[in-house]
Amino acid sequence: MSTRRAFIKTLPAVGAAFSAAGCLLAEARAAGDGESPAPSAGPEHFHPKGKPPSSFTRAVLRQARTRLPFADDTDFEEQRRGLIAPMADGIIRADDGHVAWDMQQFQFLERQDEFDSIHPSLLRISRLNNNYGLYEVVPGIYQVRGFDLSDFTIVRGRTGWIVFDPLVSQETARAAWALFQAHVGEGRPISAVIYSHTHGDHWGGVRGILKEEDVRSGAVPVIAPADFLVHTVAENVYAGNAMNRRLFYQYGLLLPAAPHGYVGQGLGQRVSAGTTGLIAPTRYVEKPIETFEVDGIPMIFQNTPNTEAPREMNTYIPDRKALWMAENVIASLHNIYTLRGAPVRDPLNWSKYINAALYRFGREAEVMFASHHWPRWGNARIQAVLRAQRDLYAHMNNQVLHLANQGVTINEIHKVYALPQSLQQTWHCRGYHGSSEHNSRGVIQRYLGFWDCNPATLIPLAPSESAPLYVDMMGGAEAILARGKRLYDAGQYLLAQEIVNKLVQAEPQNQAAKDLLADIFEQIGYQQENPGLRNCFLAGAYELRSGIPEGATASSSSPDVVRAMPTELFLNFLGIRMDSRKAEGLRFTINLITPDNGERFIVELENATLTNIAGFQAEKPDLTLTINRSDLEQTMIGAKTLEAQIADGTAQVEGDAGILSRLAATMVTFDPRFEILPGTKVRGAANRVQSDPYRADSGEAVAE
Numbered sequence: 001m002s003t004r005r006a007f008i009k010t011l012p013a014v015g016a017a018f019s020a021a022g023c024l025l026a027e028a029r030a031a032g033d034g035e036s037p038a039p040s041a042g043p044e045h046f047h048p049k050g051k052p053p054s055s056f057t058r059a060v061l062r063q064a065r066t067r068l069p070f071a072d073d074t075d076f077e078e079q080r081r082g083l084i085a086p087m088a089d090g091i092i093r094a095d096d097g098h099v100a101w102d103m104q105q106f107q108f109l110e111r112q113d114e115f116d117s118i119h120p121s122l123l124r125i126s127r128l129n130n131n132y133g134l135y136e137v138v139p140g141i142y143q144v145r146g147f148d149l150s151d152f153t154i155v156r157g158r159t160g161w162i163v164f165d166p167l168v169s170q171e172t173a174r175a176a177w178a179l180f181q182a183h184v185g186e187g188r189p190i191s192a193v194i195y196s197h198t199h200g201d202h203w204g205g206v207r208g209i210l211k212e213e214d215v216r217s218g219a220v221p222v223i224a225p226a227d228f229l230v231h232t233v234a235e236n237v238y239a240g241n242a243m244n245r246r247l248f249y250q251y252g253l254l255l256p257a258a259p260h261g262y263v264g265q266g267l268g269q270r271v272s273a274g275t276t277g278l279i280a281p282t283r284y285v286e287k288p289i290e291t292f293e294v295d296g297i298p299m300i301f302q303n304t305p306n307t308e309a310p311r312e313m314n315t316y317i318p319d320r321k322a323l324w325m326a327e328n329v330i331a332s333l334h335n336i337y338t339l340r341g342a343p344v345r346d347p348l349n350w351s352k353y354i355n356a357a358l359y360r361f362g363r364e365a366e367v368m369f370a371s372h373h374w375p376r377w378g379n380a381r382i383q384a385v386l387r388a389q390r391d392l393y394a395h396m397n398n399q400v401l402h403l404a405n406q407g408v409t410i411n412e413i414h415k416v417y418a419l420p421q422s423l424q425q426t427w428h429c430r431g432y433h434g435s436s437e438h439n440s441r442g443v444i445q446r447y448l449g450f451w452d453c454n455p456a457t458l459i460p461l462a463p464s465e466s467a468p469l470y471v472d473m474m475g476g477a478e479a480i481l482a483r484g485k486r487l488y489d490a491g492q493y494l495l496a497q498e499i500v501n502k503l504v505q506a507e508p509q510n511q512a513a514k515d516l517l518a519d520i521f522e523q524i525g526y527q528q529e530n531p532g533l534r535n536c537f538l539a540g541a542y543e544l545r546s547g548i549p550e551g552a553t554a555s556s557s558s559p560d561v562v563r564a565m566p567t568e569l570f571l572n573f574l575g576i577r578m579d580s581r582k583a584e585g586l587r588f589t590i591n592l593i594t595p596d597n598g599e600r601f602i603v604e605l606e607n608a609t610l611t612n613i614a615g616f617q618a619e620k621p622d623l624t625l626t627i628n629r630s631d632l633e634q635t636m637i638g639a640k641t642l643e644a645q646i647a648d649g650t651a652q653v654e655g656d657a658g659i660l661s662r663l664a665a666t667m668v669t670f671d672p673r674f675e676i677l678p679g680t681k682v683r684g685a686a687n688r689v690q691s692d693p694y695r696a697d698s699g700e701a702v703a704e
Helices: 002-010 014-031 055-067 074-080 104-110 120-128 170-185 212-216 228-237 240-250 347-362 379-404 436-448 463-473 477-489 493-506 511-526 531-546 559-563 567-577 629-636 642-647 658-664
Strands: 083-086 091-093 099-102 133-138 141-145 152-156 161-164 190-194 222-225 283-285 289-294 297-303 313-317 322-324 367-369 588-594 599-606 609-614 623-626 652-655
Touching: 055 120, 055 511, 074 120, 083 170, 091 170, 099 170, 104 120, 120 531, 133 170, 133 367, 141 170, 141 367, 152 170, 161 170, 190 289, 222 228, 228 567, 240 531, 297 347, 313 347, 322 347, 347 379, 367 379, 379 436, 436 531, 463 493, 477 493, 477 511, 493 511, 511 531, 559 629, 567 588, 567 599, 567 609, 567 629, 588 658, 623 658, 629 642
Parallel strands: 161 190, 190 222, 222 283, 322 367, 588 623
Antiparallel strands: 083 133, 091 099, 133 141, 141 152, 152 161, 289 297, 297 313, 313 322, 588 599, 599 609, 623 652
């Protein structure tokens, strides 16, 4: 079944998606599309078709400098504390030779006090994230920071070193371990690895520091929260291709690191572009609170499910009064709704787990550290940070719902909701990953869904259908361009966006309209404090001017991640990949048996829908397929077709084997370069369906 080979290209477990995102950036630059300038320190360098910041944008950024507490430099003091050795080499190369990590590109941030194209608060966090080296947290606890999006944390055990969260890529993890060994490590081995949660920047580099045989022999335990493997794969698999595409925007993958381009990601500077792997955990923390020794060190684990990640855990090390908050508490407001797309998180639940950590551990802890940013020292400081972070998520949950219960809708909340001034003036509560704008809408989405309860928006027209009406009513393209230009010149960028976007939706090939919308997006982007919002607007401007680079494709998984994927999840995803229009009139039942792990499934195609159920077998199937799960993985990763496995006897079939080819013919390979903005499509890329072909009033599917 050769069409299954493409499955691997769209499997977006979070870490694999991050690694693929980094590779996309490297590929796009290597391709030399002629539009992306080399990173430069000079403020005059920006996209060759772009515009410098307007007087209105410069005024917005000047105002921000006056209303935020820049005199408070506590974060810089804590960021510098404990430095043992900076990393001498700014470049870390991937095993295949390309650049996996480059901190040199961010040195422009240090060469000027201010930039007229970067929000001063965003500039501040990006400078803080230039902490590229080895640090002592307290005696026996160390961090290597600035080697990836996340931190590499090492705790002294009785016989060796316990590593928390080994980064995204094996190359950056290996380099972090080498720096640590050169200055502190004493040649002692790794004695345990702990994954704090399911996101890939916290486990993807494990093979750079650990051999699987050491884990399988029992010499090195790998510890993770309960249900880690299922949620590591499942959170992002079903809409994976769409999420990978949206990463172009949230993570600014095609933007050069420069004052008028990419300036950091808030959590860290970038995502590394190395090799991602996964070694399955050997021990799970199952209970809400669980205490046991790790290499002779007593640790108290606090499971915090459905907070920053579907499965996550904090850890307290009582002998050192050290509290590890994973990614539940960092130096930023986090995402409740993430722009790349994921199930909306539960801010009230998140707040309550922070509160529990405060009262269970925080009243005696003397240092608090996490998987991003830098530690906080002293009990008073720790309690203050925990209380503010607790209130940050509780306030957002409670007050957004307070407003929603008075009729404020999902389309208004981001203009009405505001954090209290006390939190707005607290640096670690600023929006460097999440923002109050998109998080407040996420809270309403979580509780009330997308509809604003206005019947006029209940069955909305698609933009391609409504935009021509608006353009006609506004007097046509020339009138809109003239009015849009006047609004742009007046600094009224959101109003200009509102009308020019309608023209671009109606006339995707109108380059003058796309250029003006790009100019508008650019100014809105420059004004953003939140890097995700900045990146989205600047990425939109890039694609409106240049289109989507032909060379940028995502291979967003690794064999390790596929092996971790439950068979049921794989079968579920086949149901998503199937184009139901190609399955009209088909009907069959398959019994799938994987003897090596004892699994049995019924897979049915009926009503143009592919379903499966575990633990059952049909009495009279059309086909029985028997294959070991370990062999099925070869097909899942694209190493060997199912037909080849049948031909060589690895898989056995009884019944109508032609069903497999008929099923394969319904499968679609998702293209991660699909068009987001009209008129930016890659030549030959898949068309975007504009209307529902099954609706009687829509006619045939309209493709651009």
